[in-house]
Amino acid sequence: MGNIFSSMFDKLWGSNKELRILILGLDGAGKTTILYRLQIGEVVTTKPTIGFNVETLSYKNLKLNVWDLGGQTSIRPYWRCYYADTAAVIFVVDSTDKDRMSTASKELHLMLQEEELQDAALLVFANKQDQPGALSASEVSKELNLVELKDRSWSIVASSAIKGEGITEGLDWLVDVIKEEQL
Amino acid sequence: MSDWKVDPDTRRRLLQLQKIGANKKCIDCGAPNPQWATPKFGAFICLECAGIHRGLGVHISFVRSITMDQFKPEELLRMEKGGNEPLTEWFKSHNIDLSLPQKVKYDNPVAEDYKEKLTCLCEDRVFEEREHLDFDASKLSATSQTPASATPGVAQSREGTPLENRRSATPANSSNGANFQKEKNEAYFAELGKKNQSRPDHLPPSQGGKYQGFGSTPAKPPQERSAGSSNTLSLENFQADPLGTLSRGWGLFSSAVTKSFEDVNETVIKPHVQQWQSGELSEETKRAAAQFGQKFQETSSYGFQAFSNFTKNFNGNAEDSSTAGNTTHTEYQKIDNNDKKNEQDEDKWDDF
Numbered sequence: 001m002g003n004i005f006s007s008m009f010d011k012l013w014g015s016n017k018e019l020r021i022l023i024l025g026l027d028g029a030g031k032t033t034i035l036y037r038l039q040i041g042e043v044v045t046t047k048p049t050i051g052f053n054v055e056t057l058s059y060k061n062l063k064l065n066v067w068d069l070g071g072q073t074s075i076r077p078y079w080r081c082y083y084a085d086t087a088a089v090i091f092v093v094d095s096t097d098k099d100r101m102s103t104a105s106k107e108l109h110l111m112l113q114e115e116e117l118q119d120a121a122l123l124v125f126a127n128k129q130d131q132p133g134a135l136s137a138s139e140v141s142k143e144l145n146l147v148e149l150k151d152r153s154w155s156i157v158a159s160s161a162i163k164g165e166g167i168t169e170g171l172d173w174l175v176d177v178i179k180e181e182q183l
Numbered sequence: 184m185s186d187w188k189v190d191p192d193t194r195r196r197l198l199q200l201q202k203i204g205a206n207k208k209c210i211d212c213g214a215p216n217p218q219w220a221t222p223k224f225g226a227f228i229c230l231e232c233a234g235i236h237r238g239l240g241v242h243i244s245f246v247r248s249i250t251m252d253q254f255k256p257e258e259l260l261r262m263e264k265g266g267n268e269p270l271t272e273w274f275k276s277h278n279i280d281l282s283l284p285q286k287v288k289y290d291n292p293v294a295e296d297y298k299e300k301l302t303c304l305c306e307d308r309v310f311e312e313r314e315h316l317d318f319d320a321s322k323l324s325a326t327s328q329t330p331a332s333a334t335p336g337v338a339q340s341r342e343g344t345p346l347e348n349r350r351s352a353t354p355a356n357s358s359n360g361a362n363f364q365k366e367k368n369e370a371y372f373a374e375l376g377k378k379n380q381s382r383p384d385h386l387p388p389s390q391g392g393k394y395q396g397f398g399s400t401p402a403k404p405p406q407e408r409s410a411g412s413s414n415t416l417s418l419e420n421f422q423a424d425p426l427g428t429l430s431r432g433w434g435l436f437s438s439a440v441t442k443s444f445e446d447v448n449e450t451v452i453k454p455h456v457q458q459w460q461s462g463e464l465s466e467e468t469k470r471a472a473a474q475f476g477q478k479f480q481e482t483s484s485y486g487f488q489a490f491s492n493f494t495k496n497f498n499g500n501a502e503d504s505s506t507a508g509n510t511t512h513t514e515y516q517k518i519d520n521n522d523k524k525n526e527q528d529e530d531k532w533d534d535f
Contacts, residue, residue, distance in 0.1 A: 028237040028246060041371045047234035048219070048248065057368075072251040074189045097241045103186075129388035131240055136387060137396055146398075155398025158388055165379060166394035168372040173396070 018056075018063045019178060020085050024111065025092035026104050027071035030127040033161040034092060035068040038171065043162055048072065052082075060175045076107060083116035087178050088123060090170070093144070095126045095134035095158075101143035108144055112152070121181065122154040123174045125167075130160040153177045189253050197249040197262060201227050205267035211235075211285060220247050222258035224289070225265015225301050235285045243290050257305065264304045273297050278320040287325065292318045 023031045032046040032053055039055040049070035057064050069079050089111070093104050108124075111117065126140040135143070137158040146156060155173045159166030200206055201217065209217040209229035219233035220226065221244045228236060228246075236244040247254060254262070274281055277293045288294065292315040303310035379394050386392025 041368050047230050072248050073253050074251045077187045132389050157396030158394045168376045
């Protein structure tokens with residue numbers, strides 16, 4: 001029943017607009033694992049992403065084009081080629097990688113300065129929470145200086161892509177914000 | 184911005200090192216021309232094995248691309264002073280089977296010692312090897328857990344399905360497959376969400392606590408919004424005066440019902456069902472439930488077939504709920520699920 005109605009309303013109101021979502025973060029944070037966790041609900045063995053992965057997924061009646069861009073140092077400048085028309089950025093942080101928190105913070109704030117991302121919502125995954133010694137979401141938030149963000153909807157969620165935890169909570173928030181602010 | 188650049192001298196040096204002796208092959212699988220490295224062990228690895236090393240956690244192995252990442256000076260030094268050969272020798276001389284999975288091979292006291300040895304070498308200090316009386320390298324096996332890895336479940340669950348296999352297995356273009364996949368995913372995520380709800384707040388997730396978040400906007404905007412924008416239909420009102428609150432209008436109710444249904448179920452219906460079950464049947468409660476259903480049916484004259492089905496269910500159940508509290512409860516849950524699917528549609532009805 002739900003399907004019949006949703007397709008009917010989609011035709012009437014055209015809410016099936018495709019939304020572009022970027023998954024960004026330092027190398028090895030878990031971006032690709034999160035992408036495939038979202039798309040097929042399974043843990044895949046990943047290799048470092050050279051270039052990008054892109055998958056389309058439907059979630060809560062929204063069609064999401066999710067781009068997972070490689071995080072290696074010298075390919076980070078290419079992230080900006082994908083910024084146009086981006087509804088939201090999912091920034092993934094390895095919560096156990098304390099040494100590179102400052103690098104992650106720098107990359108995050110640099111990215112958010114970009115004109116093309118001014119309206120994009122920000123979801124941060126404090127990932128790898130299954131590992132002992134992982135920083136909590138609030139600790140990661142402090143490291144990333146998230147409270148400094150102005151005029152932007154943001155949220156940070158503790159997650160474990162390997163166990164599939166926290167991902168739903170984060171995506172639910174993101175989809176609600178997009179529906180409220182951008183549709 | 185300048186730190187996105189890779190220093191060409193460093194890169195040239197790494198490429199030179201990679202062409203020397205045992206560095207020409209991946210230390211783990213022997214694949215030729217490895218372009219990745221684990222500076223902690225000073226060893227060169229291939230792309231595939233780099234993927235595995237990244238999964239071990241940065242406290243064990245930290246992976247860099249020799250062409251795409253900038254090495255810190257101390258990381259480059261570790262590559263210079265180390266290399267694949269000394270590490271292989273070290274493993275051999277300590278009876279570590281080289282064919283062991285990386286998870287076992289690099290997460291044990293012997294491997295830990297090698298990192299310390301390499302650090303000493305780089306810092307011109309004398310390395311004193313420690314005794315590991317409780318550690319027996321010959322007992323390491325592909326499935327064994329080393330003392331260093333704390334939680335047995337984690338090690339196994341970090342292994343996954345290879346990406347290539349699942350690519351060919353999932354028909355991405357077939358709409359049937361996509362729909363099925365969508366439903367499967369939604370069911371899967373709903374289940375995960377439920378599991379998470381029952382976890383304690385005060386523990387970190389690695390110890391069984393709840394995965395939580397926060398941010399600039401409330402984590403659960405729908406409920407908050409419905410409470411804020413429609414003051415007449417708050418849960419408190421609903422509990423205090425169910426009929427009065429409901430009769431304030433279909434429009435309000437329909438917009439809020441899906442959003443607060445879960446809470447209504449938790450705070451109003453469940454306790455009442457329990458009451459019915461426990462036999463302390465309040466006449467008023469029963470009347471309220473019946474009228475609640477009736478109201479529903481009246482307003483469904485908006486003419487949507489779907490909704491009259493919904494209310495029939497609802498009304499029917501409300502009436503025989505006094506005898507079968509249990510079934511009512513499951514029925515409510517079903518309706519609840521249905522409603523979630525229609526959530527988007529419901530929002531549209533407001534505009535109608």
